[in-house]
Amino acid sequence: MAAPKRPWDPWKVFDVSADELKAVQERAKMRSALKAEFQKKVTNPHQGANNGGFMFDPAIQRFMSMRSSQVDYFKASPKTVWQGFAFVILPVAIFSYLTISGRREREKKYRAGEISYKDRTWKFMY
Numbered sequence: 001m002a003a004p005k006r007p008w009d010p011w012k013v014f015d016v017s018a019d020e021l022k023a024v025q026e027r028a029k030m031r032s033a034l035k036a037e038f039q040k041k042v043t044n045p046h047q048g049a050n051n052g053g054f055m056f057d058p059a060i061q062r063f064m065s066m067r068s069s070q071v072d073y074f075k076a077s078p079k080t081v082w083q084g085f086a087f088v089i090l091p092v093a094i095f096s097y098l099t100i101s102g103r104r105e106r107e108k109k110y111r112a113g114e115i116s117y118k119d120r121t122w123k124f125m126y
Contacts, residue, residue: 016024041055074080109115 106115110120
């Protein structure tokens, strides 16, 4: 039994020309061929004997080289200083303040006798 015909064709929705549609299909074909070749190389059980046990991928090598030499090319600017302040120093300061002030308030209530020992939280911690 044949599959039912689709009521709409997604390739005709956006007014794609025939040449452009052919180019899209060719790129998809090349992409699937490259994926198949990569998968074949990665899953080759005899690969370790040929080239040292790993597959060299230039794109991954460029990325890893960029990550390792990133510090050498970093230049401080007002934007990076503010980002460092906003994402490192400020959260640590706020969390520290909230922790210390909360502990101080709880300790004040404990010493004043407002909270009985059985109602205390974390009573076995310190």
